[in-house]
Amino acid sequence: MGSNSHSGRSVAGRASFWIIGLALVGIAIAVWSNRTAIGGYADVGTSYAARVACSCRFVAGRTLEDCRKDKLAGMELVSLSDDPEGKSVTASFPLVTSNTATLRDGYGCVLEPWEG
Template sequence: MSPPALAVVGLALCAGVVAFAYRESIGGYSTIGAAYGARIGCTCRYVSGLPLRECRAAIDVEDGPGMLFLSEDEDNQSVTARVPMLARQTAYYREGWGCVLEPWDD
């Protein structure tokens, strides 16, 4: 194996060890980020009435969730936020209540 390939394998192994060591923190922050994105996205879309593509700016904050993806279900008036392979949360618009997150599994 060439030295550059060996270096890449070593870095990948180190990244895997760090990800394993911090898996609970990474998962927790991903869930919180997805919940925040779903709630703010839903409020922006169904309370403010803006298109979902414009609501992304309301979610981006300094050092914000760069891997957060939003989708909407107009029939259910809901917005789902996903952090790929880590977390998914949905917020539903309810008349008189605003946007409410789906219950969390603890």
């Protein structure tokens, strides 16, 4: 009786392994098939974040750390960096995209040309 319960756990363990493996493969397929949409959303998000953070930093005169507090919910993965000399802010979504906004006299903060 002891060996039956041991082999039962082994079968359950193997079943769990296969279920988790299949779930991971399914997630990978879903991400791969939607990569264009994911990249598009990331591009829009980083463009928005760069433009807003640039205005916050160089028009309103706040610190970048203070401007980070203004990021919208759902933008936790977007990172911000500034170039005080160039008066620009770059927003990046890791391994996907990044966009830069620069302060231009008479225009405010504008996005740099997209080179996609």
